[in-house]
Structures are given as structure tokens and as C-alpha cells.
Amino acid sequence: MNRLNKTSIFFLVGAVLVFGIVQALISAGIINSFWSTIVLLAGVMAIVSLGLNLIYGFNGQFSLGQYGFYAIGAYTAADITYRWVQLHSASGLTVILMISILVGLAIFLIRGVVSKIRGMDTLSAFALYLAGVLVAIFIATRLGMLIANPVTALFNLMPEKVAQYVVYLIAVLLGGLIAGEVSFLFGLPVLTLGSDYFGIATLGFTIIVKVLLDNSDTMLGFDEMKGARGMIGIPKITTWATVFIFLLITIIVIRNLLNSSYGRAIVSIREDETAATSMGIDVAFYKTITFVIGSFFGGLAGGLYAHINGFLHPNTFSFVKSFDPLIVVVFGGLGSVTGTVGAAFGWALVLEGVLRLILPEGFETWRFVIYPTLLLIMMLLKPNGLFGNYEIPFIRSVVPPLKEKKADEETAKEVA
Amino acid sequence: MERKNQNPIVNWIVKSKILGILFFVIIGATAVFKLGTALLDNPSLFLQQVVNGLQLGFVYALIALGYTMIYGIIQLINFAHGDVFMVGAFASFYSISRYNVHLWFQNLFPSVPAMLAQAIGAVTVVLVSMVVCALLAFTIERIAYKPLRTAPRISALITAIGISFFLEYFGALGFVFTPNYITYERPFEVTSWYIGPEGFGSIQAGVATPPHSLIFSNIFLIIVLASVFLLLVLQYIVKRTKIGKAMRAVAYDKPTARLMGINSDAVISITFALGAALAGAAGVLYAIAYPQVFFSMGIIPGMKAFVAAVVGGIGSIPGAFIGALIMGQAETLSAAYISTPMRDAIAFSLLIVVLLIRPKGIMGETSSEKV
Amino acid sequence: MKKNVLLSIVVLLALALAACAPAAAEGPAAAEGDTIKVANLSPLTGPVPTFGESTKNGFMMAVEEWNANGGILGKQIEPIVEDSQCTADPAVNAANKVIDQDGVHYIVGEVCSSASIPVSEVAQEKGVLMISPTSTNADVTLNLDGTTKDMVFRACFIDPFQGLVMAKFASDQGYTKAFVMSDQGNDYVRGLAEVFSEKFVEYGGEIVGSENYTGTDTDFSAILTKVADSGAEVLYLPDYYNVINLVAAQAKQLGITAVMMGADGWDSSDLDIAAADGGYYSNHYSPDDTRDVVVDWVSKYTEKYGATPDALATLAYDATNLLFAAIEKAGVDDAAAVATAMESLSYDAVSGTVTFDEQHNPIKSAVVLQVKDGAIQFVASVAP
Secondary structure, X not given: OHHHHHHHHHHHHHHHHHHHHHHHHHHHOOOOHHHHHHHHHHHHHHHHHHHHHHHHHHOOOOOOOHHHHHHHHHHHHHHHHHHHHHHOOOHHHHHXXXXXXXXXXXXXXXXXXXXXXXOOOHHHHHHHHHHHHHHHHHHHHHHHHHHHHHHHHHHHOOOHHHHHHHHHHHHHHHHHHHHHHHHHHHHHHHOOOOHHHHHHHHHHHHHHHHHHHHOOOOOOOOHHHOHHHOEOOOOOOOOHHHHHHHHHHHHHHHHHHHHOHHHHHHHHHHHOHHHHHHOOOOHHHHHHHHHHHHHHHHHHHHHHHHHHHOOXXXXXXXXXXXXXXXXXXXXXOOOOHHHHHHHHHHXXXXXXXXXXXXXXXXXXXXXXXXXXXXXXXXXXXXXXXXXXXXXXXXXXXXXXXXXXXXXXXXXXXXXX | OOOOOOOHHXXXXXHHOHHHHHHHHHHXXXXXXXXXXXXXXXXXXXXXXXXXXXXXXXXXXXXXXXXHHHHHHHOOOOOOHHHHXXXXXXXXXXXXXXXXXXXXXXXXXXXXXXXXXXXXXXXXXHXXXXXXXXXXXXXXXXXHHHHHOOOOHHHHHHHHHHHHHHHHHHHOOOOOOOOOOEEOOOOOOOOEEEEEOOEEEEOOOOOOOOOOOEEEEXXXXXXXXXXXXXXXXXXXXXXXXXXHHHHHHHHHOHHXXXXXXXXXXXXXXXXXXXXXXXXXXXXXXXXXHOOEEOOOOOHHHHHHHHHHHHHHOOOOHHHHHHHHHHHHHHHHHHHHHHOOOOHHHHHHXXXXXXXXXXXXXXXXXXXXXXX | OHHHHHHHHHHHHHHHHHHHHXXXXXXXXXXXXXXXXXXXXXXXXXXXXXXHHHHHHHHHHHHHHHHHOOOEOOEEEEEEEEEOXXXXXXXXXXXXXXXXXXXXXXXXEOOOHHHHHHHHHHHHHHOOEEEEOOOOOHHHOEOOOOOEOOOXXXXXXXXXXXXXXXXXXXXXXXXXXXXXXXXXXXXXXXXXXXXXXXXXXXXXXXXXXXXXXXXXXXXXXHHHHHHHHHXXXXXXXXXXXXXXXXXXXXXXXXXXXXXXXXXXXXXXXXOOOOOOOOOEEEEOOOOOOOOHHHXXXXXHHHHHHOOOOOHHHHHHHHXXXXXXXXHHHHOOOOXXXXXXXXXXXXXXXXXXXXXXXXXXXXXXOEEEEEXXXXXXXXXXXXXX
């Protein structure tokens, strides 16, 4: 107990130091906006990747859908702040708030019913959930529009800057919640698939989301998102402080989650699903909850991202880019929180920062030749990731290290 | 917590899985209705779209075969496969435009009928690309995958992504393939024919084609024949030869295969080379059908073909073939009759639906995951 | 294990510092030197590096010409090229880099609207003059409330003009049925297609069908089969030459007789002249043009890069020249002053005599060209 407290204190002091130093450097102008934008993007990438690491690294579900949830979170949050800043209306906020509440409620109610019925197959349950969610969305949209004006008036009581920041924070959280709820619906049937098939289905999800965003103005009816023309008019209010606090919260939540009985169940599923089932662990439940939490962080990061450059374009979420968080997670070390954070920062700083500076005139195109080469060399030298399963003491005390798995062993097991 | 005395109606709903089935039936019925009315409305247009889809499907099939073989043997999603396909297309581009490989037979034996000489030339071009791709894949396997054989499976996936990026952007450098879109010179002339109520004939430029006729080109025929031929050869190799037997043994159980005296590393390398050779052939056929080559041409067909392999049941050779044909039809028909912007979304929704009904793909083994 | 980790961290930090330190030191000081720094943001990697390459060539050509003639205001021009990937985040990073690290006051770029829009906001915020050679999206030069960004210009036509030119031309030729194809993910193509459809109907034509595809498509047979079935006389396809080549080849295979029409994206030495035979497109200048600036440009470019310049290179060349002319006109190396000078500039560029309207779009005339008998031929000239 004593040790835990000590490491916690060390961790928090360290975090405050890191935050303070970076913040001071930014304020003093030593870190100029070139580097600070990269640092913000790196922080966001760290949160997305932490979400993915939870799903893949700790729970063993190979997901390529993280960028889909990232996109959902980004566009959701952006729509809320857009309506607030440009249209001076809290309608986006209230509608999405009502949707997230009512959909959550519907899911809980239906879950209550479904869990009582023995032998309900997943697809039937999925159909039920889908129907319930659609009804909830229908009601929520009406309710949200109804309370939009009073809520706008309420926010107008606050000073303008404060109101905007509060709306922004709520928007970011709602982005995460909506992403989480979508991931629940999507994950329900898809999580029954075996690992690689799950990966492919989630890849499909990312592509479907991208196609929908390309047509967000024509087919979904969100004119302000402008489809493939790119959404403008989003306030640029994400700062290092916001990103850092959300990152810190993400780390602490994941650490505490892993430290709980939930966490042990989650990790046990990664280690051996059959053994976990026979120990009485509800595998489907834990898989779903991990997927939802991981996607929640994806959506949250999306909300933060949307307010960095104030511009969203569907191409940012194309499937080639959706490998980025996967690369970061594997690069940092599967199942290592420290590794993911380190790799996210290293990846962004090197790829967007250092490589831009050190490449001589005329060699700009070599950036993407050097990047994969570095990736290749690193993977060959350290196949278990840069940090392997190293953790800083704060996290190490609770996470059981990853079992060293060999490919042959995995194959052998799959064949058996 | 279970209740024994469930309401009989609830019981029936649960037992018959009616809700889940209903869900799919509604989706399926909508699609069938849409396509059915399209067929009745304008049968020749519908058949034309099916032919278009077949051409696409057969090209996907050749790429999908490589994915499925490699996955079957080392459970690796070889993301670089699409880029090997790109290199195959470029190899044929250079051999045609720079070295006139497609004319060698004609030049050596001018007396041979032009048709035959052209065919031999074209086959040579395909063979050159196949060899180039096989060598490339062999090298890639040695550098990027073999050292990771004992590492976690995901490491090899990341190196595959790395190799894929590398091939694309190294290819995009000015002194390699250049970043340009390059028009591809076909090794033979294109001829199109129409067949319909007005009879059969070839299409001339500037002359309107009779309405309600089905149009197809020699490219379509060549793609279909080449794909089927290569599929049969592959099936023969895998099912009937010694190396094929070794491949299946390694795919089934690597440690045991090793104990039986099979050099599993060599077998894996050969599988890679074989899969890449197919990608090379696909690259040539693709470039002939869609005459343009550029550094990132492999990404999208590669991904679609991979999805096709999954739909068909990854690891299964006939499965990859069937999956690719379905993919081709899904894409063309949804573009033609449902919505063009949503084409990819529909294709991928189909993938997810297929996986939900058959978790291991259409031709995949349906054994449960573990134990 | 632990040592390795520490080592990696140290290496990473050292790399970052090594990169930071000299740059931070030279940053503000270098801006005062005796050269004028001008940056070019081009998508040298990403989905369309070939466009980036052309843009960079056009830019470098202009810089070299001015430098050979003694530079601007007695100072040599120092070009800085940065890769922006046609994507928002890398483009913003590239813009921040050239502004903060290199101390640049003028940016020529980006090519894609999806990258130009966020860059334009950065430029506006930091008081850096930006001229985009090819971004057609109105949002590049306009704020959300419809006001003009005073530091942002463009050198290309915006969607309405070229769409109108082609719609008018098509109906003048007596065509009444058109089929429109557009790339759903590309605002240049989409904008042109929308304007063409609208104007063509105004001129009494009929749009018999319209279909979308995505930029990565290679198989257009499903759409082309519909074109054949619709009985269209005109197929309007305002995309870049790479798509035209594919569509034209497949249209031939399917026996389609509709006349293809397009926009300046067709303009490239890589256009498949055999496949696109008979097609018309609107462009900035005609290769038959005898003005010195055009002849010079085409011959010099061909000599240096071994191909006739495409629309992207031409527009980049024009944009860079416009910028330099504005700097010279302003007489000082100050972005705000140059922007003011640019607003009242009239410059004889390759694509005609260019002036800017209130929304910082160029006012210049267009020509209609035809691909015929293996060459590009001048058909008509249309003033704005």
C-alpha cells in the first residue's frame, strides 16, 4: 500500500513537471507553433493509441476500427461546437446529449431484458438493440430540439469564453460517448468473430465511416460538415493543457481499470479465452466493455483533434491512415501503456518534426522512404516493440506482464 | 438467474432466432427486389453490368489467391501483396515499352502468323512479371518476415505495412517509377464485340452499337481464361505435387511438419514466391484492362482482393475465387443500381454480413475457434 | 531491458533536440537576411505526388527565372519546398515549419483544397501571404461569414467560371443531352460538375444522368454502361488526366459515342490523346498562343523537364510570378503591403492578363480546346 502511494506521488509529480516544462517552453516561445502543433497531435495520437492498446494489447481483439471511432468523435464534437460558435445555438449540444443519454438508457433497458432471456442468439439481440436505439434517437432528436433554446439561454448567462470552453469540454466528452455507443452496437455482433476476422470487419467499419463522411452533406443531411469539401468553422481551442489533462485521465483510468477485477478478466481473455470461460468469466461481456471503453477514448481523442486545426476532412480518416495507431501501439510494445505514450510522441515528433528538418533540399519525398525503413529496422531489432513490456512503476505495479507468445505456439493453438 | 418458465412466445422467438433472421431477410429482400426490378426493366443493361462485374472479379481473384495462400501458411495478412502487384504491372510496362519483349517472337520468326506471335509475346510479358514478382517476394520474405518467425504475429504485420509503404514511396521517387500516372501500352490491340438481338459483330469507333446488345472485349476473355487457367494450375500444385503436400502440411501444423523432415522455411518462401507470381500476373492483366500504371495502384485492388479472400474463407483457394467474383458483382451492381457513392460502404457491409452468417467465410472451415 | 528503453528515450530526445536547437537559433535572425524566402507547399508524397512534382517544377522555374534576372528588390529569392501530402495535418505542420522555423513570409501552395483551407487559416493568423495555385474551393479565400481572407489569394479559376464556359460551349454546339460524372471526394471535380449541370439546364439542355465515383476507382464500366444506355450526347468529366485516360479507354471498349468534355485538369502531356480523341476541354491558355510569355514558358519547361507543362505546373508558375510581381510592386519585403499590392495588380501571366476580384480570385479569360487527330487544337476563347 505504502509503495503504491509512493509511486502514485512520484507519477503525479513527474506528470506535473512534464506538463509545466512543456507549458513554460510554449509560453516562452521556445517551442514554436510548429513544434507545439506536433506535440498536440502526438498527445491526441497517444490517447487514440491507448484506447487501441486496451482493445488489442490487453484484451487481444485485433481492431483496425479505431480511426472510425476517432472520426465519429471528431465530427460529433465539431458539430456541437460549430453550432455553438457559428449559429449561437446549443441545439447540437442538447440533441447529441439527449441521444447519448437515451441511447444509453435504451441499451441498459434492452440489456436488462436480453440478459433474462436464456439462449438469445447475438443477432436477434442485435436486431432488438438496433430497433431500440433507433427509437431512442428518434425521441432524443425531438426532445433535444425542444430544450435547445432554454439551454442556449442558460449558457449565455456565462461569460462568452467560459461558455465556449464548457461547450467544448462537453462536446469532447459527448464525442467519446457517441463513439462508445456506436462501438457497442457494432461490437455486439462483430465481437463474436475470431481475431483476424474481427480485424477485417473493423477495417470495413473504418471504410464505411469514411464513405459516409464523404457524403455527410448529401446523404446524411449535415450541411455544415460539407462532405468531401471539408468542415470549416470549428474553433481552434484545444491547448496543451487540455490534451495533457485528458491524456493523464486516460492513463489513470486505464491503469485503474486494469487494476480492478475487470482488468484481470480482460487480460485473462487475452491470455486464454477458453481458460477464462471455464473460470466463469463472461467473455462476451468483457470483450464488449473493453471495446466500448477503448472506442470511447478514440472518440474523445477525435473531439480534441477536431479543435486543433479547426478543420476536418474525411481523407484524414482514410484506411491507410487507420494503421497509424496500430503502428504506434505495436511500436511501443503491445500491452504497455508507457510504451504507447512514448511511441506516440516519438512517432509524431520524428515523422512530422525531425524528418522535415534534417532532410536536405530536394529530398522531401524521401521522408516516406525513410519512415518505413526505420519502422522495418526497429521491428526487426525489437520485435516486441520499443519498450517491450516495460512500464513505469506507477503502472507496473498493477499490470501483469504480457506472456511471451511465439508465433508457432499461436499457430499450433489455432490449428488445434 | 435463468427462468425456467419462460413465456412460450418469448421461448419461440429465442429458439427460432427469428429476430436475427428477420433482420437479414429484410436486408436481403430489399437487395433482391432492387436487382430483380432492374433485371426486368432492362435485361441487357443488367447482363452488361454482370459482365463488367465479372471482369473486375476475375482480376481480384488472382490477387486474392496470393493473399489466401500466404495467410493459409503463416497466418500473416501480407499488406505488401498489393504493392508486389504494382511492381508486377510496372515490370510489364518496362518490358513492353522499353525492351519490346512482347515483340521478340515476331522479330525472330517473322513468318509465324501475327496472332500466334502476339500471343506468345504477351505470355512472355506475363511470365517476366511473374518471375520479377516472385524474386521480389522471396527477398521481402527473407528480409522482413523470416527473422520474425518466432516473434509475435503482429510484428510481421507491421513490417508488412512498412514494406508496403516502402515499395510505394520508393517507387514514387523520380529515378524509380516516378510519381506520375503512366499510360500503359498494351501488348496487343483491343477489340470489342457486341452480341444481341441484332446479331454479332465487332465495334467500330464512331459507329453506334445496336441497342440492347451485350458488349465484351478480347481483354475480358483473356482475363477470364487466364484467371481460370492459373487457378487450375495452382490447384494442381497444391493438391497433386510434393511441394503442395508440404505446403499443406506446414499450414496445418508447422512443428510436426518440421519433425516429418519438411524444410518449413523453404516451403514458406516458395509459397510467398508462388503467391507473388500470381500477383505479378494479375498486375499485367489489370494494367491491360485499365491501362494506367502508377506507384499506388496496388493499394485499393489489394485491399478489395484481400476482403474478397476473407469473404470466400481465407486459406481456401476456391473460396478466394468465389469471394472475388462476389466482390466484383457486389461492387458493380451496387454502383449500377443502388448508389455509386456508397459502393465501397455496400461492399464492406456485405463483408460484415457474410462474416456474421459464416464466421470463417463462405468456404472456410466452420470448426470453432479453439479446442 | 531497462537500459535499452532508457537508451531509446535518450536517442529520441537527442534527435529532437538536435533538430530543434540550430533551427531555433537561426529562426528569427535569418528572416532579416539579404534574401527573400519563399516557400512552396506541394503534395510530394501522399495520394497525388505527381501533382506535387508539377507544382514544384513550375514554382522552381519561376524562382530561377527571377533570380537570373537579379532577384526582387535587389535580393535573391531563396526557395523552400516542403511536403504537405494533400492532407490537412501534414499541410499545417509544413506551413508552421516554413513560417516558424524558416521565417518565410510568402507561401505558394497548397494544391488540394482540403490542405489549402487549413493552411489559409494559419497564413491569415500569422500574417503570411499565401497564394494557392490550384485550390478551387471557395473556402480557401473566404471566411465562413463570406468575408475575404486578406492574406490569401488563388491563381486558378473557381468552379463557376469553367463550368459555365463548357455548358455554354456544349449548348452552342447543339448538344442537348449531357451525362455528368464526378469524383465525390474531390471538390474541384464536384464543384465543376455541379455548376455545369446547373448552367447546362439553364441553356436549355437536359442532364440525362449523373454519377459519382471515388478518386481511387479504376473500373468505370458500371457507370459507362449507364452512360451508353442514357443516350447522352455529351459526357462531362471535369477530372484530371489520369482519370480521363482510364475512362476514355473503357468508353471506347464499350462503344460509347458521346463526346467527352472536361476542364483544365485534362491539360497534361500525359493525356492519352488517342483515347480522348474528339474530346473538348476548357483551359487557361492555348498551346497555339503566340504571346511571348506562353511560348517562352512552354519551350523552357519542355527543355528542362522533358515534357510539356501541365495545368498544375502552369498555375504554379503563374502563382509564383504573380507573387513576385506583387512584391516588386509593393517595393518592400512585407507580407501585408504585398497583399495590398496584389489586390490591384495586373500581370501578364501565361494564362492571360490576370487581375484579382474582391474575393481574391483571378479574373482571366478561358479557352476551349479540342483533342483532335493526335494534337490539341484551339477552338474558342471565352472572356469572363
